[in-house]
Amino acid sequence: MSKVKLRKYGLKDIIYFTNKPKEREKRIQDTVPERSGANFKCNIKAAERHPDEQLFIIDKITDRGKGVKTYTLRKKDGTDPAFFRAGQYVVIRQEIDGKLIARPVSISSGPAETLEGKLEVTVKEVENGFLSKYIIENWKEGDEVRTSGPQGLFYYEGFRDEPHVIACSGGSGITPILSMAKAIASGDEDFRLTVLYGSRTKEDILFAEAFEEVMKATDKVKLVNVLSDEVAEGCEKGFITADLIRKYAGDGKYSLFASGPQAMYNFLDAEADKLGLDFKHYRKEIFGSIKEPWTLPGYPEEARDKIFRLKVIMCGDEYDIPCNANENMLVALERAGIAGPNRCRGGVCGWCRSKLLEGNVFIPELTDGRRGADKEYGYIHPCASFALSDAVIEVPNRK
Amino acid sequence: MGNKKFDCVVIGAGLAGMSAAVTVAKAGKKVLLLDQHNLPGGCASSFVRGRFEFDASLHEFCGLGKPGDWALPGRIMMEDHGLNIKWIWIPEMYRCIGTTRSGKHFDVKLPTGVDNVIEKMEEIVPGSREPMKVFMSLAKECVDANDYFSAHMSEVKKDGFLKTDSLYFMKNFSNFLKVAERPFNEVMRNIGMPEDAIDILDVYWTYIGADYSKMSFVHQAWMFYMYAQNEPSITRDNAHGLTMAVIERFRELGGELWLNTKALKVCGDKEGNITGVLTDVGMVETNYVIANVNPEIAYNKLLDENIRVPQREYKRVAAEKHGIRFFNAYVALNKSIEELGIKDYTIFMPGSFDNAKNIEDSKSYEDNTHSVVVIYNVVNPDASPEGTTVMTFTICYTEDVWGDFTQREYVHRKQELFQKVMDNFEQDTGIIIHDCIEEIELATPWTFAHFLNTPEGTTYGYMVDDWDTMLSRLMAIRKDQPIKGFKTCGAAGARGDGYNMTYTNGNDIGKIILEEMEG
Numbered sequence: 001m002s003k004v005k006l007r008k009y010g011l012k013d014i015i016y017f018t019n020k021p022k023e024r025e026k027r028i029q030d031t032v033p034e035r036s037g038a039n040f041k042c043n044i045k046a047a048e049r050h051p052d053e054q055l056f057i058i059d060k061i062t063d064r065g066k067g068v069k070t071y072t073l074r075k076k077d078g079t080d081p082a083f084f085r086a087g088q089y090v091v092i093r094q095e096i097d098g099k100l101i102a103r104p105v106s107i108s109s110g111p112a113e114t115l116e117g118k119l120e121v122t123v124k125e126v127e128n129g130f131l132s133k134y135i136i137e138n139w140k141e142g143d144e145v146r147t148s149g150p151q152g153l154f155y156y157e158g159f160r161d162e163p164h165v166i167a168c169s170g171g172s173g174i175t176p177i178l179s180m181a182k183a184i185a186s187g188d189e190d191f192r193l194t195v196l197y198g199s200r201t202k203e204d205i206l207f208a209e210a211f212e213e214v215m216k217a218t219d220k221v222k223l224v225n226v227l228s229d230e231v232a233e234g235c236e237k238g239f240i241t242a243d244l245i246r247k248y249a250g251d252g253k254y255s256l257f258a259s260g261p262q263a264m265y266n267f268l269d270a271e272a273d274k275l276g277l278d279f280k281h282y283r284k285e286i287f288g289s290i291k292e293p294w295t296l297p298g299y300p301e302e303a304r305d306k307i308f309r310l311k312v313i314m315c316g317d318e319y320d321i322p323c324n325a326n327e328n329m330l331v332a333l334e335r336a337g338i339a340g341p342n343r344c345r346g347g348v349c350g351w352c353r354s355k356l357l358e359g360n361v362f363i364p365e366l367t368d369g370r371r372g373a374d375k376e377y378g379y380i381h382p383c384a385s386f387a388l389s390d391a392v393i394e395v396p397n398r399k
Numbered sequence: 400m401g402n403k404k405f406d407c408v409v410i411g412a413g414l415a416g417m418s419a420a421v422t423v424a425k426a427g428k429k430v431l432l433l434d435q436h437n438l439p440g441g442c443a444s445s446f447v448r449g450r451f452e453f454d455a456s457l458h459e460f461c462g463l464g465k466p467g468d469w470a471l472p473g474r475i476m477m478e479d480h481g482l483n484i485k486w487i488w489i490p491e492m493y494r495c496i497g498t499t500r501s502g503k504h505f506d507v508k509l510p511t512g513v514d515n516v517i518e519k520m521e522e523i524v525p526g527s528r529e530p531m532k533v534f535m536s537l538a539k540e541c542v543d544a545n546d547y548f549s550a551h552m553s554e555v556k557k558d559g560f561l562k563t564d565s566l567y568f569m570k571n572f573s574n575f576l577k578v579a580e581r582p583f584n585e586v587m588r589n590i591g592m593p594e595d596a597i598d599i600l601d602v603y604w605t606y607i608g609a610d611y612s613k614m615s616f617v618h619q620a621w622m623f624y625m626y627a628q629n630e631p632s633i634t635r636d637n638a639h640g641l642t643m644a645v646i647e648r649f650r651e652l653g654g655e656l657w658l659n660t661k662a663l664k665v666c667g668d669k670e671g672n673i674t675g676v677l678t679d680v681g682m683v684e685t686n687y688v689i690a691n692v693n694p695e696i697a698y699n700k701l702l703d704e705n706i707r708v709p710q711r712e713y714k715r716v717a718a719e720k721h722g723i724r725f726f727n728a729y730v731a732l733n734k735s736i737e738e739l740g741i742k743d744y745t746i747f748m749p750g751s752f753d754n755a756k757n758i759e760d761s762k763s764y765e766d767n768t769h770s771v772v773v774i775y776n777v778v779n780p781d782a783s784p785e786g787t788t789v790m791t792f793t794i795c796y797t798e799d800v801w802g803d804f805t806q807r808e809y810v811h812r813k814q815e816l817f818q819k820v821m822d823n824f825e826q827d828t829g830i831i832i833h834d835c836i837e838e839i840e841l842a843t844p845w846t847f848a849h850f851l852n853t854p855e856g857t858t859y860g861y862m863v864d865d866w867d868t869m870l871s872r873l874m875a876i877r878k879d880q881p882i883k884g885f886k887t888c889g890a891a892g893a894r895g896d897g898y899n900m901t902y903t904n905g906n907d908i909g910k911i912i913l914e915e916m917e918g
Contacts (some may be wrong), residue, residue, distance in 0.1 A: 004536045008589040010576035014569075015659040021560050021874040027866045031668040033713035041802025042724075046848035049806060083806035115807065131895040153448065159730075159821075159839045176471060188807070207760045279449060308851050315657045315680045316403055341437050350447070351437055369447050371518050373640035379645060396659035397439040 039141050052147040055120070058143045064206055067125035068172060069136055070108060073145060074117050081119040082379070084111050084150030086183035087176040087285070090121065091148035091343050096134055098399075099337040103131040104151065104288070104345055106175035108207070110182025121147075122206075124172035154259065156180060156189050161255040162281070163191050166248060168240045169266055170198040171206075173260035176285055178207050178214075185217040193247050195223045196240045198264070201230040220370040224248060230231040239267065259285040267328040286346035289328050289367075293386045296364050303362070303388045310387065312338060313357070323391070329361070329382035333395065340398040347384025350396045352395075356380045359391025401745055404684040405431040408676045409691065410662040410701070413441025413851075414898055415888035416691030417645045418905025421480045423689070424652035426913050427633030430800075433681060435661040440642035441691070441851060442858055443898065448838040450784050451617075451731040456858070457638040458773045459489060459745065461622055462899045471546055472899035475906045484644045485635040489778050492516065494624050495747040496827045499598040505752070506827075507599065508743065511630045519750070522739070530592040537574055537586070539623035541617045544572040545577070550572070552876065552907065553727055559878035574777060579617040580868060584754070586616045598752035604745075605771055607794045608723030608896070610758045613865040626742060631745075632645065635781060636897070641898075665690070665697075665885060667705035687884050688910050691905070693885045694717075694879075695853055706795070709881050717897075719867065719898070722859035724844040728792040728817050732837040735786050736776045739830050744777040748827055762798040764812070768819045770794050774869035783867070787837070791821050797862070799855045801844045813841040859897075860890030868896050876907060886912055887894075 005372055056073035063069050107119035125136040139145070156165065156174055167177045174197055183189040195326050199205045202225070212225045225235040226244065236244060245256065256277055270284045288341055290296070294304045303325045303327045310323035310332055323332040330352055333339040342352040347367030357379050363370075367384040374380075382393070406428035416432065417439065424430040438444060442456040463486065464470035469477055476482045492509035499505060502514065507523045508513035509516055513535050521528035547567075554562035558772055568576055578586050587597045600610045600623065633639045646656060657680070664677040665688050675684045675836040690697045695716040698708045732739065749769045757911060760766040774790040783789040794816070803810050817839075825831055844856030863869060872879070876893040880886045888908040894900035 003540075004533045004574065006537075006577055006590070009574075009581070013577040013581060014573075017576050017870075020580045020868060021871040024866055024868075024871040024875065028711065028718050030717045031714045031718035034717045035711060040799075040848070040855045042799060042844045043848040044851070045804070045806070045809075046845040046856065049845060050849045083809075112807075119533075157839060159817065159833070160836045216611075243426075249879070256792070278733060280835070315660060316655060334605065348447070353437055355549065369683055371445050371447055371639050372452055373445075373636045373643040376636065377643045392770075397657060397680055399659070399661075 001169055012275060015254040022287070026255075038317040049082055049149070051095070054081060054147050054149060056064065056081070056145045056147065058139060058141050058145055059118075061139070061141055064122075066204065068120045068206060069124060070120055071121045071139060071145070073121065075263045076144065078117070080117050081114045082149045083114050085153035085155035086111055086179040086189055088150040088152040089176070090119075090150060092121070092131065092133060092135070093146040093148070094134065096131075099334060100339060101131050101334055102339070102342055104286075104343065106179070107150070108175040108178050110179055110186050111181070111188050112186035122172060124216075147345060151349065152256070152286070154283065158189055158191070160280060161191065162253045164194070164249070164252055164254040165191055165257055166194045166196060166245055166254050167257040167259065168196045168198070168245070168264075169258070170260035170264040171204075173264070173285070174206055176259050178210055178258070181221045183210060183212045184220050185214045191220070193221045195221070196244065196248065197223060198226045198228065198240050200228050202227060202232045202235065204230045226279075240261055240271070242271040245275060247291060254281070257280045258283070260287070262287050263381050286344050286348055289330075289345045289383055291366050293326070293364060296366075299362055300388060309390045311394070312336075314338065314340070315397050323387045325387055327386075329385050329387055329393070332387075333382060338398055340396045342383055345383045352382045353379055354382055354393045357392040357394060360388040360393065361385040362388050400742060403431075403624060403681070405429050406685065406916070407431070407687040408433065408683055408685045409688065409689045410665075410676065411441070411889070412439035412656065412903065413689030413691045413889055414443050415890070415892065415901040415905035415908070416441070416689065417642065417649065417908035418475070418480070419653055419689045419691070419888050421645060421652065422647050422906045422909025423912060424649055424654040425480065428727060428913070428916070430649075430654045432502070432649065432656045433660045433662050434656075434658055436850070437853070437911065439646055439658065440639060441640045443638040445637045445639035446840070448731065448840060451787070451789055451800070451838050452637065453729040453731070453789060453791070453840065454633075454637040454639075457633055457641070457898060458791070459630060459769070460633060460898050462625035462629060463525045463632045464629050470542075471549055471626060472903050475903060479906070480645070482648055484641055486632045487778050488630040488632050489628060489634055489744050491744055492631070493602065493745040493747055494743040495599060495602045495752075497747075497749045497752045499595045499752045501595055503595060504754065505599060509603065511627055512626050513624070514626045520599070520827050522598040523599065524593045526593050526788060527596040530587070530590045530596070533590045534587070534592065534620070535624065535627070537578055537590075537616070538620035540572055540575045541620045542578060542624050543576040545617070545621060548873065552873070555877050561876065569654070575617070579870060580615045582613055582865065583611045583616045583619045585612070589912070598754070601754045602747040602749055602752065604754055604757065605793070606770070606897070607863060608795055608797060608859050609863045611754045614863060615865070615868040615870065618869050633775070635778065635779060639821060651904075655770045662701065664703045665701050665706065669705060671705055671707045671837065673706065687916060688886075689908055689912055690887045692887060692888045692889045693860065693889070698857070699888050704753070704883060712879075712881065715879060719861040719891070720864060721803055721854050721857045722794045722862040722890070723797055724847060724855060724857045724859075725796070725842070726794040726813075726844075727818065727842040729781060729840045729842070730790050730792070730832070730836055732787070732788040732790070732832055732835045733837040734788060734835045736774065736788050739788060739832065741774050741777060741788065741830055744774060746828065747773040748821070748823055749771060758797060761796050763802045764802065764816070767794055767796065767800070769777045769818070770820045770823070774823060787883045792817070792824070794820065794831065796844070799844065802855070809845070813843060817841055858890065860892065860895065863895050869893070877911065880908070880911065883915060
């Protein structure tokens with residue numbers, strides 16, 4: 001390309017060019033210095049919405065029977081809890097015997113209640129549930145409770161979901177659905193919600209009154225109790241089947257939301273297939289970490305019940321800890337008191353992401369939420385990985 | 400924790416921080432790279448939703464070049480740093496849809512290749528051919544001058560500015576000297592570019608975030624030429640793949656990466672010499688620190704009281720204006736681009752091509768629906784599962800228009816805005832997407848403030864302004880870093896924003912620190 005002749009530019013422009021840095025310097029020198037570096041509005045809003053940690057006081061405990069309790073929490077510093085999307089959870093961080101244990105717990109209050117300074121979590125004591133047992137037995141009014149900010153992706157999204165949602169839930173899996181119902185009543189969400197709530201008997205139904213209250217406030221929410229072991233007036237008998245879903249769906253389009261234990265999902269997955277639902281129309285809350293990995297396809301049986309050695313590198317320090325093949329690797333880190341950041345416990349959120357430097361692990365496909373490049377470069381999510389050999393991993397700082 | 404000692408500590412594993420870390424580690428130094436998040440990369444990241452992985456920010460890498468003929472940023476990444484990245488080149492510049500100031504409606508697509516662009520512009524706006532030739536010739540000179548300049552940045556004059564060989568510049572880059580710092584639109588007019596053509600060339604403004612009636616010619620010219628000549632590029636495994644390639648190289652070079660680790664203070668002794676970095680895992684000894692942190696935050700929050708920040712630096716950061724910030728919609732569709740009829744990778748939908756009006760609109764929530772749409776599957780079949788599509792919509796703001804929303808209205812504001820943007824897209828292109836959205840995530844300056852911790856959630860550092868041009872910042876690159884043993888790098892640095900610029904700036908700063916180490 002030949003050099004062009006510029007008629008309208010000349011020496012004065014070269015001088016202009018040459019003076020530019022000096023002009024900038026003059027502008028700098030003429031500025032009144034202010035020391036700030038803080039208090040940007042968006043940063044404050046972001047910190048309110050996504051706090052690393054919230055310190056609460058237990059204001060009230062409601063015993064709902066059958067090992068289920070609701071804890072009403074208020075922030076210790078008097079500020080409002082972080083606003084959230086109905087369906088989200090918080091991670092409880094509890095020190096037990098000097099070790100920090102973290103578990104996700106659903107929020108059962110509505111988002112509008114944060115504006116009254118209130119957040120409710122509901123905990124059900126589950127068999128072998130380390131933290132749930134501790135909470136039910138030990139937490140009392142006035143205690144301090146530490147949680148994460150709101151987490152999770154199980155919420156209504158109008159651009160994706162149909163205006164009518166059929167929510168299938170079982171047992172204490174009803175909590176995020178209740179939160180959604182409350183959000184509809186308060187005007188924070190706008191969709192039609194039909195809840196198919198599976199319980200064994202009428203006695204097992206949770207939050208009946210709370211739903212009554214919501215349905216008084218809005219006609220967009222409808223509750224159908226589905227009892228497996230009892231015939232009762234006003235309730236469906238049996239399981240949440242494709243036929244039952246069809247019955248309540250009517251002719252229009254709908255999205256299917258599911259929140260419950262793994263056993264319910266196994267059943268519901270087959271029913272969703274019968275209904276011909278695609279990914280867009282069928283959404284499940286994370287059910288927590290996978291138990292009994294040896295029941296899954298591809299698991300090498302010989303690893304089961306073994307205790308491996310795990311070398312852990314964290315910020316230049318090394319730890320040598322045992323790792324039970326039957327439990328996910330994050331549990332091994334927790335047992336050793338060196339667990340770093342974690343949230344979902346189901347392989348999805350990526351907070352516990354670590355680099356596997358040596359050794360083999362089993363990663364169930366169902367909970368493999370890793371990024372593509374992470375798979376290529378040997379990163380794992382310990383909460384969804386099971387050791388198959390002695391291993392070396394580099395983990396994020398636990399502070 | 401034992402005694403930890405490093406030759407250099409880099410705070411923040413964003414693109415510039417990672418680049419600086421590799422540059423210093425490659426010289427055989429023991430380097431620690433810290434990031435407060437559990438994931439390195441800063442903006443160069445991705446996230447997973449359902450069966451999709453979304454690229455957080457990489458739309459089009461500018462100025463990579465090609466194997467054997469790398470342009471400056473490409474040369475640093477692929478040759479100097481020896482990164483293993485799988486690039487994809489995009490054989491188009493952009494499609495843009497909107498109305499020019501003259502009232503004419505255009506829906507046009509610019510190809511790559513300098514000659515192709517010139518011919519296409521002539522076809523779109525007759526009379527553009529000759530001025531386009533002049534524009535491209537000037538732009539080429541800007542690229543060459545910038546290359547030469549970047550290779551000769553080590554000599555400093557008494558007044559702190561870089562020493563340049565003015566005779567060499569006069570001889571080889573005289574046109575560059577004449578137009579580089581003149582406002583882009585003024586140069587366009589003076590070389591006879593038709594007004595409609597100026598409007599169409601101006602659509603790149605969101606990539607720089609500046610007012611083209613004020614921004615210097617060299618900035619847009621360099622970018623435009625690089626895109627035209629070298630094609631835009633992305634990586635096959637998205638921005639996180641790029642980050643992983645840099646981190647892997649850094650580890651090979653013996654570097655240590657500590658994640659979820661916050662630098663609380665950069666510490667100095669009574670004489671003001673850097674002695675270490677206090678982190679939330681304890682003190683790390685070092686005499687050299689590079690912070691991939693906005694200087695305003697670094698000076699006010701990171702440095703302890705022993706380290707003297709010259710008054711001039713407080714003046715400088717007070718004079719700077721925080722740059723642009725984004726609303727991003729990350730959208731996954733359960734239909735393929737073929738089913739949807741999508742053919743274009745980048746679509747600018749400014750509505751109006753009037754740059755001055757758009758800059759005004761970018762200060763408002765209601766008026767700003769000018770979006771850039773990127774559809775990854777058009778060039779990368781691996782971008783999402785078979786039969787699906789991933790795309791992003793981006794809107795840029797030159798002011799903080801999100802800061803006053805309440806927590807309760809926030810989600811509704813995001814949804815309301817995306818509804819408008821999606822309606823515009825469907826109307827302008829005839830492509831219907833609203834019924835096949837399988838995953839969606841809407842990010843705002845709040846989101847970026849949360850993940851990046853930048854002032855006001857800005858992603859582009861300081862505004863490139865008519866008084867604060869890229870070249871005058873580069874001339875002052877050493878003057879703006881007066882603290883011995885402590886330097887900042889990133890989008891708020893000398894080269895401004897963008898993957899290419901921040902990566903190059905990290906390398907510049909890494910070299911400056913190495914020089915200080917050598918004494």
